[in-house]
Amino acid sequence: MRFGVVRFPGSCDELDALSACERVDGAQAVLLWHGDRDLAGVDAVVIPGGFSYGDYLRAGAIARFSPVMESVIEFAAAGGPVLGICNGFQVLCEAGLLAGALLPNVGLRFLCRQVRLEVVSADVPFTSTCAVGDVLSIPVKHTTGRYWAPDDELDALEGAGRVVLRYAHGENPNGSARDIAGVCNAAGNVMGLMPHPEHAVDELTGSTDGLRLFIGMASAVRAGAGV
Amino acid sequence: MSDVATVPTVEQAVALGLTRDEYALVCDKLGREPNEVELAMFSLLWSEHCAYKHSKKLLRTLPTEGERLVMGPGENAGAVDVGGGWAVAFKVESHNHPSAVEPFQGAATGVGGILRDIFAIGARPIAVLDSLRFGEPTSERSRYLLDRAVAGIGHYGNSVGVPTIGGEVYFEAPYEQNCLINAMALGLGRTSDLVRSAAAGVGNPVILFGASTGRDGIGGASVLASAELDDADDAKRPSVQVGDPFAESKLIECSLELLAAGLLVSLQDLGAAGLTSSASEMASAGEVGIDIDVARVPLREGDMEPFEIMVSESQERMLCVCTVDNAAAVLAVCEKWEVGGTVIGQVTDTRRMRIFNGDQLVGDIPVTALVDDCPLYDLAPQPPSTPLYAAPVATLAAGDDPLLGLIGSPNLSSRRPLFEQYDCIVGSRTVRRPQEADAAVLVLEGGASIGVSIDGNGRRVAADPYTGTVEAVLECAANLACVGAQPLGLTNCLNFGNPEKPHIAWQLTESVRGLGDACRALGVPVVGGNVSLYNEGGEGPIYPTPVVGMVGELLDPRRAAGLGFARDGDAVAVARVGEPSLDCSELAKLRGEPLPDGLAAVDVAAVAALHDAVRGAVRSGALVSCHDVAEGGLAVALAESCLAGGVGATVEVSGGEVELYGEAPGRAFVVSGAREDLERALPSATVIGTVGGEALKIGATSWSLADLRHAHRALESLFP
Amino acid sequence: MAAADGTVRARVLVRPKAGILDPQGIAVQRALPALGFDGVDHVHVGRLIELDVEDPDQLPEMCEKLLANPLIEDYEVQLLA
Secondary structure (H helix, E strand, O other), rough: OEEEEEEEEEOOOOOHHHHOOOOOOOOOOEEEEEEOOOOOOOOOEEEEEEEHHHHHHOOOOOHOHHHHHHHHHHHHHHOOOEEOOHHHHHHHHHOOOOEHHHHHHOOOOOEEEEEHHHHHHHOOOHHHOOOOOOEEEEEEEEEOOEOOOHHHHHHHHHHHEEEEEEEOOOOOOOOOOEEEEEEEEEOOOEEOOOHHHHHOOHHHHHOOOOHHHHHHHHHHHHHOOOO | OOOOOOOOOOOHHHOOOOOHHHHHHHHHOOOOOOHHHHHHHHHHHHHHHHHHOOOHHOOOOOOOOOOOOEEOOOOOOOEEEEEOOEEEEEEEEOHHHHHHHHHHHHHHHHHHHHHHHOOOOOOOEEEEEEEEOOOOOOOOHHHHHHHHHHHHHHHHHHHHHOOOOEEEEEEOOOHHHEEEEEEEEEEEEEEHHHHOOOOOOOOEEEEEOOOEEEEOOOHHHHHHHHOOOOHEEEEEEEEOOOHHHHHHHHHHHHHHHHOOOOOOOOEEEEEOHHHHHHHHHHHHHOOOOEEEEEHHHOOOOOOOOHHHHHOOOOOEEEEEEEEEEHHHHHHHHHOOOOOOOEEEEEEEEOOOEEEEEEEEEEEEEHHHHHOOOOOOOOOOOOOOOOOOOOOOOOOOOOOOOHHHHHHHHOOOOHHHHHHHOOOOOOOOOEEEEOOOOOOEEEEEEOOOEEEEEEOOOHHHHHOHHHHHHHHHHHHHHHHHOOOEEEEEEEEEEEEEEOOOHHHHHHHHHHHHHHHHHHHHHHHHHEEEEEEEEEEEEEEEEEEEEEEEEEEEEEEOOOOOOOOOOOOOOOOEEEEEEOOEEEOOHHHHHHHHOOOOOOOOOOOOHHHHHHHHHHHHHHHOOOOEEEEEOOOHHHHHHHHHHHHHHHEEEEEOOOOOHHHHHOOOOOOEEEEEEEOOOHHHHHOOOOOEEEEEEEEEEEEOOEHHHHHHHHHHHHHHHHHO | OOOOOOOOEEEEEEEEOOOOOHHHHHHHHHHHHHHOOOOOOOOOEEEEEEEEEOOOOOHHHHHHHHOOOOOOOOEEEEEEE
């Protein structure tokens, strides 16, 4: 099982994501340089958090056009699992792989805080090791994390089970519509979330609830590959 | 020489900050009058900020040796050995004057600058802490400075991907006109890979890489820091540097890759006085000369004059020396990281700084004259004959509850609205986040773990510069003891007023004496630091404010005690040395009492023994919580432990207000744990009660957790 | 209109779409009265991009693809004399 973690100029959490992936039994992880189209034969792609290209123009707006993203888009179209974390979520929305957009937090300030998330859908690889209603303790850290989509789109997302994670009651840190913390695409192989699961993989530095998402991805790949 | 039509006058030299005697000395060293380029270079390198004219002799009295020291004062940063072949580099620096003019960029570029000092020696930056001081938040200006400075630190640190793991903020009237923004950074590197800045190899190319050069900060940090600020602040605004953390993050990766590939002979960052100080210091350290051609420096703005290019403080730039053979490879790495790299000069054996503009020689100075021969001054200390500072304005009325007043006061209320603006977890090393424990704790590659704290004091140092400074050091060490960390090294930033005034010279001299004595008594070497002088305005000087940052090592990060009570039934105990006093305490401040003249002496050896005992108890795992008793005294420490743990406690404390609110910085701890474990691990502690319930009960008085929590959230109103 | 080298100076104004919460606009709207400026309403904060272009007809596509996010932003192109 090989994870690929994309690295843009300005990515911050790529090494954290790399090491989170490597905590999954039997998994390896490699960095995928933004300028390379080669995905190195990875089984799953993670687009990490940070400030790619300084968040210039709009968060993720420039990163989405990088050569590696062309390949990630193809990989996703072919059904490969792709997880976008924070800035990665922004990149996926800008690239049109996920519905909606991320707007400035209602509080207008950067906010770093441990929050509780509720699993809304366990039908996608990412949450396949969870049950609906499970509560995950995972930190957020962002300035531009308010998820928004037009009402009809939100209705469609909810109706089709494409809302994967919600902030628990009272824990919405940024004003995201309908407390949405993470969504997936129609095929269920691309997911974006603002919280940082790679920062919840070791008891010593926080909770281990985030590791379940990486384990979920690996399990799905192995199941698909018959491994 | 150059075509400059007129040689600058001595009046111009004075306007740039040199004294007439210094100007005469420059002429003497050059054998002639300096031209414009040369005068600009001397005026900056001979400024207080760059040359430490009034402090260097004092700083030489500090202890700088230790068996864990791998790099001491004199390099870009100091470093200590943390075992396994790894070293932790760290340093603290001030950016006070620029922040008073433009707090967002001043604080942001303060972080940027200190980070560059860390990766300039080959260590990957892994953490930032900040120490901030403003006037009382009743002042709109101070609220503005606080808001913008915190935003600036967050903006830079978060974007560059380095966690801000701790810090402190204080509000006192004497900082109203002169805020203090001190930024500390830590880095991690292999001991064998740490680099020094000495240029070497005649004929080797000198390469500038990073951002292009503009007019940022021309005459900025250095000149501002050598002058008292007055109402003409706005005119200094064009001198402020603007930072780009995205550029810095690329610069970090580029620099570390260059070093890892063994491509560099030396590396230096550009900070105050830009290319002038960077190149001159490299040449001085290497005992060589350097030729620079300003026409080859990539510029952001058209028609910059040679002197502007030499003193520009444009941010996010580094200077390196490599062999001729490696130059192409160096430029290729710069290209990969999209940081422009350009050969702008070469190393020579002339022992001179020669500045060219194309073929034209526009500046020619002996390196020693510029870097080593700046005059150093003796201070003429005299204790003040009258009080220097007005009594604080009273904010606590006679009938107000002291505990709620204290934990709701600006200096003691929860800093959550600040630290939640900082990413404290990127890098996955953070074991104890802000407000979880008295020191930040990081676990490092290779398995070592460290505790870090930054602590300063102003008001108590104003009351007694010697003892107040000793207390600041002990406070910092106490914070480390709470997480089970043994201090390995200390960095300090000395923030004082105008040292040419005898009473300020006295504050500085006494403070450095206290700093040295405390470090020697604890066996902690000073690895480096910074001095910021002339922090005074029309209303008078700031409190003399030594800020101390310490790094210590833990044996087991899982045993780093938190500050919160946790389990019903745990015993609560106090371990301390000496007696608390209300003199110069936070309660005395809230009551508007004038500063006392002097503080009770401290038995540092006894305090060191107490720290050892507490550290040992924490390391044994016997303590559930360990919290140093600081401002506000025992009652506040108890309240903080209740709030952090979300649980109350019932204790008995006899002795009235002195016992409840009296202070003895660095020498008292509140701990909790199973009674037998606690008594066995820390026999000198006195059990005063038990954890449990929904209120803090001290004797007959009770405060509900809800009331305490409500009061503790007072600072939120400053961040709507 | 065109400069000597044939390029045109264009200005693109990017605004948050009406109906989407604009906390930056709200923050500015609240701050102005505190400074003594009354009678201010409907404040919105957007972005300005200025560029020299050889082919102004490409501007709308540039806006759709990069300069604005059409889901959440409106844009206006101005060609400067």
